[in-house]
Amino acid sequence: MNKKFTYKERFSYFFDNTLAAGTVAIIGWLAIFSLLIVLFSTAVIVALNLKPIDADDMSFAEAFWQSFMRTLDPGTVAGDEGWPFRVLSIIVTIGGILILSTLIGTLTTGLEKKLSDLRKGRSKIIESDHTLILGWSPKIFTIINELIIANENQKSPRIVVLADRDKALMDDELRAYIKERKNTKIICRTGSTLDVNDLDVVDPHRAKSIIVLSPKNDFADISVIKTVLAITNSRQRRAGKYHIVAEIKDPKNLEAAHLVGRDEAIFVYSGQLIAQVTAQACRQSGLSVVYTELLDFQGDEIYFKAEPALVGKSYKEAIFAYPHSSVMGLLKGSGQVLLNPEMESVIEEGDEIIAIAEDDDTIVMSQQSFEVDKTALSTAQVQPHQQEKTLILGWSDKVASIVGELDKYVTPGSEVMIVDKDKELEVRCEPFVGELTNQQLRFFDGDITNRLTLERVDITAYDNLILLGDTDTGIQQADAKTLIALLHIRNISDESGITFNVVSEMFDQKNRELAEVTKADDYIVSDNLASLMLSQLSENAQLKKVFDQLFGAKGSEIYLKPATDYVQAGAEVNFYTILHAAAAKGQTALGYRRAADAYDVEKMYGVTVNPAKAALLTVDKADKVIVLAED
CATH class of the missing domain: 3.40.50.720 (NAD(P)-binding Rossmann-like Domain)
Structure with missing residues (x-):
């Protein structure tokens, strides 16, 4: 037989549940107790006709008001006369003090809990477009x-x-x-x-x-x-x-x-x-600076813009149309991205230009004429690509990807040497060796933190140097090995007078800051690249297709080519002339690198992306032109 609960048990259960509801419920109960005390006092005053000496009889409303005042202000009782009235007033006042002190404690506890919750970060935000x-x-x-x-x-x-x-x-x-x-x-x-x-x-x-x-x-x-x-x-x-x-x-x-x-x-x-960035940056000095310029929000970025005035015109006409922006491709109405398309490609309704600019409001067409100095155009023969020797110091799970990316760019007969203190090094590389078509893999078992190892492999004989860290040994230990090897390489460079194009992988931000030097040839690659790309894509999802082409081996990529392939050394020309020379080769010029400023951090290591096209510059034989090209 089910037990029947008493009214006392039911009320106790109800009371406990309401108290558990929190501060508001407790304040509600205190208000009810206060009302009961005031009503009890009012009823006694009216029923027994209690009043101060020589005072008039109190109505119900007046008795209620006097009782209510005594629950709020203990000082009110000091002016009461007549002991029966005083005793009742004292009882009401004590009840008021207890209730008021409980209320203050409850409010304090509730406020502290709310502040604690805010510190814990649990409150809902009221934001939009964040x-x-x-x-x-x-x-x-x-x-x-x-x-x-x-x-x-x-x-x-x-x-x-x-x-x-x-x-x-x-x-x-x-x-x-x-x-x-x-x-x-x-x-x-x-x-x-x-x-x-x-x-x-x-x-x-x-x-x-x-x-x-x-x-x-x-x-x-x-x-x-x-x-x-x-x-x-x-x-x-x-x-x-x-x-x-x-x-x-x-x-x-x-x-x-x-x-x-x-x-x-x-x-x-x-x-x-x-x-991808490691494979490309180790082969071209200054390319890392170009990528950083395009990926971060300082300086120039990549924008999309619909330009009705260009509909029916060719891509070649578009690249000359903007004096302060560099057109690099087209976003077709179908969503397809074309970087450095055919110069005669026609811009159709619904197409957008892809341009490098300081801001989207600086992408403004100009109707002014421009001059191309055809007498300054270069007649030199472009030098054929040479076989390359790449040295990879250390091991990482990215080795297969890096070697695979390099294989897409180098000419047949090139070589990659991998150095690490690991007798199983050759076994680790077996899964991807057969996929290489342009490179031969060689191995050397040695400690990359030992200068003697670097001297034995003769790092001065290599065109490209890559330093990798193995996180299986721990981030700090991997960075320490990379840093020590990098210091040895820099010392060998200073002693031999040979400048190495080094790409180093580091994981910890503080270690990267220790390793960084003012050289564009000495690039620290890290997850920072992913951070920059995530930031860019969060602002414009369409950039994903652009970056996939820029960093991939298919289609057009960014190259730094000798300026003398385009204009004669010593010539003073505007960028329209360089743009014209590049377009004649099926390439899109995006900027240049001055050799004289290659070690000047204030001048971006000589790299200028999206230069003013009308400005004049004198070309040195060691300068480079930054172009979008398929090769």
Whole structure:
């Protein structure tokens, strides 16, 4: 037989539940107790006709008011006369004191809890058109710094961060690394990027763009894919498409990621990006500076613009139409990106030009005529490509990708030497050796931190040097080996008078700062590249197709070619003349590099991207022209 609960037990249960509801419920009970005390006092005064000596009889309303005042102000009782009235007033006043003190304690506790919750970063944001960053990694500082620059011309921009970290800790780290926030406000919230309820706190459905960072664990890609899925499959998802940019570590997971993200998410495989840039930058001094200029938000960036006035005109006419912007390709109405298309390609309705400019409002056509100095054009024969020797010092899981990328660019008969203290080095390379068509692989078992090893392999005999770190030994140890080897290489360079084009891989930001020197030939490659690309893609998703072509071996890429291939050494020409000479070869000129300024950091190591076309420059035989070309 079921036991029947007493009214006392039921009331106790109800009372406990309401108290557990929090501060508001407690204040409600205090208000009820106060009302009961005042009503009890009022009833006694009216029933017993209690009043101060020589005072008139009190009505119910007056008795209620006098009792209410005594619950709020203990000093009121001091003026009472007549002991019966005084005793009742004292009882009411003591009850009021107890209730008021409890109320103050309750409010204090509630306020402290609210402040604690705010410090924990659990309160919901009320923002729209914000940039949302999900997750936390060292890349976040570069990304936020870049977004701050990109937001300079925006009104009240907001960056919201959600990560499974303490909010106070996130705020402290951001203050340490983000020195200047300008007009951008950064808001941090604590929570799991995989939890739908935590995601609702940062309102991804109103965000302008979403960046998903890869966590540091063995299931990083799974976490990224599940985060994208939690957004796109949310019951509260918005009607329009999301703009999501996410980072993937393992290429085997790209197919699954694309199935989840469909046309709403762009995935960046950072390992491939680093391999592509490493392979290209080690072969061309100064190319790293060009890439940095295009990937960061300082200086010039890549923009898209519809230009009705160019419809029906050729691509060649378009590259001469902008005195302060450099046209580099076309975005067709179908969505296809063409970098450095055929010069006679016709611009059609719905096409957009792809241009390098300081800002989108500086892409302005000019109707003024320009001059091309055809007498200064070069008649020299272009030198054929030579076989190249590349030296890779150290081992990394990117070796196969880097060697594979190099094989797409070098001429047949080229060579790659891999040096590391590993007797199984040749066995590690067996899976990809058979795929190489233009290079021969050689191996040397030695410690790259030992100068004697570097002297034995004769690093001065190599055209390209690549330093890699193996994170399996730990980030700090990998960076330490790279740094020591780099110091030996620089010392050998100083002693021999030979300048090496070195690309080094480092993982820790502080170690990169230690290793950096004022040389464009000495480039530190890292996950910072992925950070820059994630920032750019979060602002414009169309750039993904542009970057895929720029960094890939198919189609046109950026080259720094001898200026004497285009104009005569010693000639004083404007950039229109160089543009004309490059166009005659089926290439698009984007800038130049002055050899005299190659070591001047203030002058971007001599690199100028998107120069004013009418400005004159005197060409030195050692100068380079930056072009988009297929070879």
